[in-house]
Amino acid sequence: MGYHLSDFGSYTAGGRIHQVTTGTPKTVQFTRTASYEVDPRGHFAVEHAYVQYFIPEARNTDPPVVLIHGGGMSGTCWETTPDGRPGWLHLLLQRGYEVHVVDNVERGRAGFAPSLWEGDPILRSMEEAWVLFRIGTREGFATRTAFKGQQFPVAQFDAFARIFAPRWLHTTPLHTQALLDVLRKTGPAIVVCHSQGGEIAFDAQAAAPDLFRRIIALEPSGAPATASVLGNTPLTIVAGDFLDCAEHWQDRSTAWAALSTHNQNFRLLAEPDLPRGHSHMLMMDHLSHNLFDLLFG
Template structure:
């Protein structure tokens, strides 16, 4: 895959300066042969988000796209699949979309700050990812045996595990502030959100609905229970396969169905795309990494008014 860019770069948004007033200076070795007196006190920028952007030379007339990752993940979700295929970022740029990829607060290149957030970070195990993301049955984890129609590149499942990072459970308002800041910088944009990113997007939509040119929710973790606000935003929800495996996913599926129905009743343009119905069967919670991921993206874009 090849394409030309007219611009490429990065920026940070939101955050604050945090002052540390406790601690004593001490000598530290920051390499094997160099040391200096380190003072833990001072002013430190914290709670900002990192954004990388790509402007194709053949930019189309659509609003920019903002990619919002899910929980325990960062912007690499959209870049390259575990087995090395081009990700949705590459596909979007090839199609002419100006694209902004968010590493939200305390994730990826945004970095994190110790001892300023409530609670401890948690990490997702490979076993949990295997079952929660519906890659295969629980008993298939040890042998990496997916569902018979599974589309995830299971031979590279361990590579996928390296894309997961620790996450805090108390930083959602900071994530929302970062997305709002991105949208205020760009103007109206198409927000593509995944999983926990759906909650971030919904909370941001509540604050700045006029800055949402469209919403593509990839198995979003929640919905916006405000039909008047949400109906003004063209919406596509993508649902993967094997949602009947447990109550959590059956509940999510009902929420997505009700969401689309409610938006339509209030005059909104909304569509639910389902693996096994509108696309091939076997897509997981991570369709942007599955085989046929480009078809999933194309279907979402075509369904967005």
């Protein structure tokens, strides 16, 4: 796979300056040879997204693509698959798309400020991910015995777990605002979102539909409240396999399918139009390049 870039770099989007007025300075051992007085009071830049952008030399005429990760993830999920294949970032660049990869608020390189939000962040366990992402049953986790026909690169599941990111559970409105700020910078864009990123994209589209040229949602964590809120924005929802393994997945797939009767701009891409065996992490599965071709061919 080859392509040349005319530009790449990074920027932050959204956020605010937060002032802390309480706390007591204390001396800490900053390195093995230096101590330093740390004052918890002051002004801090918080609640912004980190975005890395790539512009190919052979730029096509389509709108830019903005990639939004899911819960407990960061933008790394679009870069390289656990078994080392090029991720969707590279496939898009090869097709000439300008791409903006988002690490949303409190994820990855966006960073976070301790004690800014109530409660503690959670980090998904490997057992939880194995079941929730429909790789296999909980009983099969210890031996890494996946569902029959599973396309996820199961042999590299442990490598996959290394990209899990801690997350807070009530920061979705901040993620939505950050996405809107990204889109105000890129201009109207094609938004590709995964899981929790779908909820964020739908909320942002309802607030500023003119910033969306198209939404591609890989197993979004929800669906638009009503099909009418999509307006003229084309939406494709992609559903994988093994959805009968849990009631919440059945409920979610029912909600996705219900949209098809209310909006002519909606498409549900699922079996039998997709190969069998896709997990929740569709962009990482063995046939993810075939899925990509169906969406961007």
